[in-house]
Amino acid sequence: MTVVAPGGASWGPRPRRARGRHAAPERLGDVLVEQGVLTPDQLTEALEQHERVGAPLGAVVLAKGWVTRRQLYVALAEVWDADLAFVDPVDVDEELxxxxxxAMLARETWLPLRVEEDGDGEQQVVxxxxxxxxxxxxxxxxxxxxIPRVRQVVTTDWDVQRALRTVWRDELVHDAVQSLAERRPDESASTVFVWPQVAAAVALVAATVTGLVLDPSLTMLVLVATVNLAVALAxxxxALISTVGTAWETVEQVTDDEVAALDDADLPIYTILVPVYKEAGIVGLxxxxxADLDWPREKLEILLLLEEDDPETLAAALAAAPPDIVRIVVVPHSLPKTKPRACNVGLTFARGEYVVIYDAEDRPDADQLKKAVVAFRKGGDDLVCVQAALNYFNARENLLTRMFTLEYSSWFDYTLAGLDKLRLPIPLGGTSNHFRTDLLRELGxxxxxxxxxxxxxxxxASARGHRVAVVxxxxxxxxNMAAGNWIRQRSRxxxxxxxxxxxxxxxxxxxxRxxxxxxxxxxxxxIGGTPLMFLATPWLYAMLVxxxxxxxxxxxxxxxxxVQVSLANLLLGNGVIIYLSLLAGFKRRAYGLVPFALLSPVYWLLHSIASYKALWQLVVNPFYWEKTTHGLSSHVQSDGAPAPGTPGSEVPS
Amino acid sequence: MTAVNPMAATRADASPAEAASFAEARARLATTADLPRVRMRRVLTTCAAVLVVQTAALLATDRSWDEVLVPGYVILMVTLALVFVLAAVTVAGFAAGAAAAGLVVLDQASLLPLLGGAAALALACGFAPGWARVEAWQATRSRSLTAEEEAALAQRALSGDRSRLWTRGVRLRTYWRADRVLAAFLVLAFHPSMAAFSLWFIGWTSAR
Structure with missing residues (x-):
């Protein structure tokens, strides 16, 4: 199909017949039936589904597994009256x-192939x-x-993406890694310390040393009093934020009725990003x-983000032959090798109006996507992200998992709810944060x-005037059920x-401002008080001893x-820690965990160990991604995932 | 045929179909269960009004601050403890405990009777239907899976079918829960115990 742009251009063949609103799907269906790919009964069912969920007929038959992507695009090429081409990345003219x-090509799913001469000897872009x-x-x-002449041929979306990942590889990597640092260097952690911060730190250390030499008692007084004040405030x-969250423990941001009122036809495409590294067999899991996510499959896009230097996982993922809604995106190798880098690449290819991140082991509530959409619709235009709560399925596996669950329950069920109620900035959790895709791209x-x-x-997001809410x-x-593994994760x-x-x-x-x-x-x-609290705690304990x-x-x-104030502060701080952990068991009525809250001070000492490791790494290796090993739980192993110790069982994230 | 009693316990050897039936019945119950709603704003406003009147009256009669504070703490402790026991509002339990701690700090109550009272209230929580209703309401909203449920889930494949209700084999319970009693006791007893320990510790360190 040759199209010449306005201002001198021809537009290729006209449609072969007038098409009404539903003409294209019917035509596509006819072609698929004519080609013997689809039976008439399947077509009838697919058209009904197409009407019900409002998804294109092609998406419906793909989601049902009735046609292959290649068969679909062969038919679409006929419907669109265009040539079909299966694109090999080596065919793409790199200069062009x-x-x-x-980013634009990924969003719009097309790419320029080459410049050639048409039958009239004119140059045209294919x-x-x-x-x-x-x-x-x-x-x-x-x-x-x-060049005014353009010939458009049809290819599969996967071909487009494969070519993009190959030909535009350097640009993709550069955008994923450097985009924020270049566009808004002030908002990027690529520079760890800016010079005013270094100057302030140097001045502080110099003043302390000078003070210790000139008047040690006064200097110590000031230091200890400052630390105590900061810890008490943090x-x-x-405690205040969590208590506010507690007061709303049975308030639902989104009700079941609101979810039930959603019409599938009005639902947008939702993209799920799943970054994975060195985990063979992950596709099955x-x-x-x-499997139980309540969302039309035709409007679901799952991007499995695999790393280029992880061929085992890629081979396993391909061998598992995932359904068509799962797309494997191989993230080109580059440094820093971090999860956000992979997610940025995924974001480039995301086609959904909303995007969410899950880890492969995550088990979201079935209605989570719908609740997120309702929350967005109720939340106003400034709502950029909706955070779902995280909790653990192996809470009772050992003491550490119990303590971890209490901590997570306290954080996600009460602290984040309190932050939301008080309209304070919300630090997002690792997964299950749902974004408006356009605003996320705008944020960098x-x-x-x-x-x-x-x-x-x-x-x-908060600093840029957007809002984050919980659902x-x-x-x-x-x-995490192993202490060393826990410290690694926590130090990160x-x-x-x-x-x-x-x-x-x-x-x-x-x-x-x-x-x-x-x-x-x-x-x-x-955010600042939390590491400070962990760093100060051992010193307060030392004073106690x-x-x-x-x-x-x-x-x-x-x-x-x-000295008395410091001891009281330690006592009060531990009291608050226990108090928050005691609270934590109630939201989910996990009363069996509540007595373990009394061990919180010991658990929080582990945080202090992790915080000193974190401080050291901040100076010597700031971008290093401490890997956490997943798959240690017996709950995961019983799913057929490899047991620890076997190849591919350790999953860093 | 007898209707499934959703509050009954599932047999250990129940078939998957039977377990699913129980789970659905339980889910229906939980979905339709009314929460024991207490208008906390009204409770707190009433408390505040009573406290203001009481404080003004006592101050007008030249009572000491201790004498003014004690009835205030008692009013808060009793009111919020009742809200905690009858309406299962967690934060009310902590507030009741904090009021009890106030009495300890003012040296107007010793720890043991307070702990006794906390134990009695906790036992009441063990039977209180309000707690069971909140738990039933909570059960279908968010609950982690047992190993058996995970195994069942693991056998399911991603298909075009969607389940609107994620039946997760909700464990059936009677009203009484011993773990609830222990948790409630800890909530009510924590603050007065912490206050008593702090007073003892400060006294001990300064007396050495």
Whole structure:
């Protein structure tokens, strides 16, 4: 089909017959039946489904598995009266390709192939499109090449994406890694410390050393008092926020009635990003976990993001022959090798109006996507993200999983709910955060240099005037059940919090002006206060031990009132920690976990160990992604996943 | 044929179909169950009004601050403990415990009677239908899977069919729950215990 752009252009063959609103699907159906791909009964059923869910007929028959992608596009080419081409990436003219941005091509699913001479000896650009040939494509080609003649051929969307990943590889990687750092360097963690922060730190250390030399008692007093004040404020803030969240424990942001009122025909396409690294057999697990999602399959797009240097997982994924709604995207190798980098590549290819991230082991509530959509529709245009709660399916596996579950319950069920009620910035959790795709792209996606890219994105969204909310739906994950593994994971999270604080306090006045004083205080005390609390706790314990073993030993260096205040602070802090953990068991009525809340102070000492590791790494290896091993739980192993110790059983994330 | 009693326990050797039937019945019950709604705003407003009147009256009669605070704490403790027991509002339990801690700090109540009272209230929580209703309501909204349920789920494949109701084999319980009693006791007893321990600790360290 040759299309010549407006201003001198021809438009290829006219449609062979007038087409009404539903003419194209019927025509496509006729072609599929004529070709013997579809039976008349299947066509009738598919047309009914097409009317019911409002998805294109091609998507319906693909989702039902009645046709292959190739068969569908053969038929579509006939319907659209265009030639069909199966694109090999080596056929793409790279010089021509460089004139077109990969992100636009990925969104619109077409690509330029080559420049050739037509029958009249005129130059024409050959374009392969996975959609209906259109004037828009022709205009875009003319605008970028200056060649007025455009021939559009049809190819499969997978061919387009494969060619994009191959030919536009460098651009894709560059965009995924450097886009935020280049467009908004102030919001990227690619620079760990900016010079005012370094200067402030140096000045602080110099002042402390000078003070210790000139007046040690006063300096110690100031230091210990400051730490105590900060810890007390951080603990108090967390207690206040969580208590506010507790007061709304039976409030549903989205009700079952609102979900039931949704019409499938009005639902948009939803993209699920599933980043995976070194986990053979993940496709089977993924399919089982997402099997019950209540969403029309025709409007669901699952992008399985695999890494280029992980051929075992790729081979296993291909061998598993996932259904057509699952698309495998191989993320080109580059550094830093982080989950947000893979997600940014996935975001480039996402076609959904909304996008959500799940880990392969995640088990979301069946109605989570619908609840998220209702929340978005109720939430207004500034709502960029809806965070579902996370909890653990292996809570009772050992002591660590119990403590972890209590902590997660406290955080997601009460603290985030409290933040939402108080309209404070919400640091997002690792998965199950649902985004409006366009706003997420506008925000710059995830920061691949931040090892808690999710928390950073939540704060960045707030700083840019958007809103993050929580929704009453849960995704169940696997709780970390080994102490060493837990410390690795936690050190990454705490390091990410430190990165996030460093990024968003580069311009404190700007932050204050953009989000307001209450939100700034909430951010500083919750995100900044959390690592500080963990770092300070061992010192408060040390003071306690010294005071218990050698009463009065600290008094020469510190006034007695300050020693008492420090001990009281430690006592109060631990009381609050236990209090929050006691609360945590109630939201989900997991009373069996509640007595374990009394062990929280011990559990939180583990946080202190992780926080010092995080602090060290922040200085020496800030972008290093501490890998967490998943698949250790017996709950996962019983699913047929490989047992620990077997190849592919360790899944870093 | 006898209708399935959704509050009855599922037999250990129940077939998958039977378990699914129980789960659906339970889910229906939970979906339609009325939450024991308490208008907390009204409770707190009434409490505040009573406290203001009481404080003003006592201050007008030249009572000490301790004498003013004690009845206030008692009013809060009793009211919020009742809300906690009867309406299963978690935060009310913590507030009741905090009020009890206030009495300990003012040296107006010793720990043991308070713990005794907490134990009695916790036992009441063990029987209170309000708690069972909240649990039933909660059960269909979010609950992790048991290993058996996961195994059943694992046998299902992603297909074109969708289940609107994710029947997850909700475990059936009677009203009484011992773990609920223990959890309720911890909630009610934590604050006064913490206050008593803190007072003892401060006294002990300063007396050394």
């Amino acid at each position: 390709a460089r004139r077109f941005p990969a 374009v392969a499109t996975a959609g209906r040939p259109s004037a828009h494509i022709a205009e875009e080609v003319v605008r970028r090449t200056g 603990v108090g803030t967390k 993924l399919m089982r976990n997402l 996606g995830w920061d691949p240099y931040n090892v808690t890219e999710d928390a950073d994105l939540g704060i960045r 009453n739906s849960t995704t169940y994950e696997e709780a 999270w705490i390091k990410g919090y430190m990165q996030t604080v460093l990024v968003h306090t580069r311009h404190p006045w700007r932050l204050l 953009s989000v307001g004083p209450r939100q700034t205080a909430g951010f500083a005390l919750l 010294v005071e218990l073993l050698w009463p009065g030993a600290l008094v020469p260096a510190l006034p007695e009132w300050l």
